[in-house]
Amino acid sequence: MAEKKKKQTLEEMFGQLETIIGELEADDVSLEKSFDLYNKGMNLLKECGKSIDEVEKKVLVLDEDGSTHEF
Amino acid sequence: MNSVYTVKQVNSYIKNMFTQDFMLNRIYVKGEVSNCKYHSSGHIYFSLKDESGTIACIMFAGARAGLSFRMQDGQQVIVLGNVDVYERDGRYQLYAREIVLDGAGLLYARFEALKKELGEMGMFAPEYKRPIPRYVNTVGIVTAPTGAAVRDIINVSSRRNPYVQLILYPAQVQGEGAAENIIRGIRALEKKQVDVIIVGRGGGSIEDLWAFNEESVARAIFDCAVPVISAVGHETDTTIADFVADLRAPTPSAAAELAVYEYREVRERMLSCVQAMRKAVYMKTTAWRAALERTALRLKFAHPRQKLNEKRQYAADLESRLRALMDTRMTDRKHRLALYVEKMKRLSPLEKLSQGYSYVQGPSGNVRSIEQVGAGDPLTIYVADGTIRTEVRSVAPIAYPGAENRQKEEP
Numbered sequence: 138m139a140e141k142k143k144k145q146t147l148e149e150m151f152g153q154l155e156t157i158i159g160e161l162e163a164d165d166v167s168l169e170k171s172f173d174l175y176n177k178g179m180n181l182l183k184e185c186g187k188s189i190d191e192v193e194k195k196v197l198v199l200d201e202d203g204s205t206h207e208f
Numbered sequence: 209m210n211s212v213y214t215v216k217q218v219n220s221y222i223k224n225m226f227t228q229d230f231m232l233n234r235i236y237v238k239g240e241v242s243n244c245k246y247h248s249s250g251h252i253y254f255s256l257k258d259e260s261g262t263i264a265c266i267m268f269a270g271a272r273a274g275l276s277f278r279m280q281d282g283q284q285v286i287v288l289g290n291v292d293v294y295e296r297d298g299r300y301q302l303y304a305r306e307i308v309l310d311g312a313g314l315l316y317a318r319f320e321a322l323k324k325e326l327g328e329m330g331m332f333a334p335e336y337k338r339p340i341p342r343y344v345n346t347v348g349i350v351t352a353p354t355g356a357a358v359r360d361i362i363n364v365s366s367r368r369n370p371y372v373q374l375i376l377y378p379a380q381v382q383g384e385g386a387a388e389n390i391i392r393g394i395r396a397l398e399k400k401q402v403d404v405i406i407v408g409r410g411g412g413s414i415e416d417l418w419a420f421n422e423e424s425v426a427r428a429i430f431d432c433a434v435p436v437i438s439a440v441g442h443e444t445d446t447t448i449a450d451f452v453a454d455l456r457a458p459t460p461s462a463a464a465e466l467a468v469y470e471y472r473e474v475r476e477r478m479l480s481c482v483q484a485m486r487k488a489v490y491m492k493t494t495a496w497r498a499a500l501e502r503t504a505l506r507l508k509f510a511h512p513r514q515k516l517n518e519k520r521q522y523a524a525d526l527e528s529r530l531r532a533l534m535d536t537r538m539t540d541r542k543h544r545l546a547l548y549v550e551k552m553k554r555l556s557p558l559e560k561l562s563q564g565y566s567y568v569q570g571p572s573g574n575v576r577s578i579e580q581v582g583a584g585d586p587l588t589i590y591v592a593d594g595t596i597r598t599e600v601r602s603v604a605p606i607a608y609p610g611a612e613n614r615q616k617e618e619p
Contacts, residue, residue: 148343161489161492168492168493175488179482182482189474198377201392201396
């Protein structure tokens with residue numbers, strides 16, 4: 138499950154976010170559903186943040202044996 | 209002397225022979241450049257020579273697009289042009305339209321042939337192009353570890369998004385074994401499951417770039433499961449790798465721009481998502497709160513106390529109307545009373561008494577008839593200023609003109 142979530146790309150997550158926002162902005166959505174959608178959206182955003190993985194990366198060099206070391 | 213011709217006639221006769229010659233109109237001539245002069249007018253004058261001799265050549269300024277390098281004495285070149293006569297000097301020369309370096313010329317032909325072959329196989333077809341993912345986590349790079357290209361890619365990438373992982377496969381990109389090296393790099397990065405691969409190098413001569421024109425490299429790019437961006441040389445350098453790659457970048461820097469998304473943009477997009485969601489929820493709660501308030505107000509109006517208050521108010525209204533009515537009635541009566549009082553005042557017995565009349569009271573009250581009294585009955589007579597006690601001596605009827613009997617006056 139967690140694996141599956143990880144597989145989701147930023148692009149897909151943004152797509153879902155747009156859908157959620159669209160639903161949230163619709164007039165006929167109930168209050169409970171609104172909060173549900175909001176929570177879902179916030180979780181998705183958290184996932185987006187995670188997927189960006191905001192740690193500055195060092196350039197790696199790929200060796201012949203498949204291992205890597207810093208450039 | 210059969211006939212004599214002018215110089216002009218001879219020259220134009222010869223010129224005509226040259227221009228009508230099919231081969232001389234379009235001819236490739238190879239040789240070594242000598243006496244090369246770039247004239248200020250933009251024309252280039254030079255000679256081509258080999259062991260046996262020389263031919264004069266000229267490239268007019270208007271044809272300079274056919275020359276992509278700085279021509280120097282001693283270079284081996286292939287010149288495409290036509291041979292024609294310059295009548296003024298009475299000599300022929302080669303008018304150059306395109307000039308390529310000789311070695312390169314051969315490579316160019318090979319390039320064209322391979323391009324044609326692979327193109328016919330459909331390897332450049334757009335339906336085989338994989339889309340470059342918009343948001344990548346890891347970018348593989350196949351290039352020389354020491355060149356400007358890798359520096360450019362790293363700079364652009366880390367400026368746009370320092371959180372994207374770059375993995376460099378340090379490849380030899382020119383010389384013997386370069387093609388095999390590049391292929392190994394593509395395969396290794398494909399195995400590493402990077403999101404996109406940049407294959408490239410900085411600018412150079414066609415020989416320098418040749419590895420990117422090898423069929424084996426083209427096939428490795430074509431077969432790669434990961435999308436490949438080619439970034440070979442400068443904008444004007446085109447290689448087979450560029451045609452077969454999923455995306456062609458004009459330079460290594462541009463490749464980095466195409467591969468690595470701008471972090472700030474994504475941040476902003478995420479923020480705007482947060483704001484949009486907050487706004488939507490806020491609007492919703494505000495709307496629901498307003499609805500709640502409206503309902504509460506309606507409920508308040510529907511409460512029995514409210515009804516009671518209304519009735520109470522109604523009762524109070526009625527009371528005040530009643531009072532008002534009563535008041536007017538009362539005033540009316542008071543006025544009438546005052547009138548009566550006034551009237552009564554005029555009818556008062558005292559009034560009569562003061563006018564000289566008197567009131568006679570017998571044993572049975574006010575004496576109005578002789579029938580009421582007999583002789584010896586006591587009487588009290590009221591006059592204006594007091595009473596008189598007396599006794600009846602006698603009674604007698606009297607007939608007043610136009611009236612019935614009246615009480616007899618006291619004697």
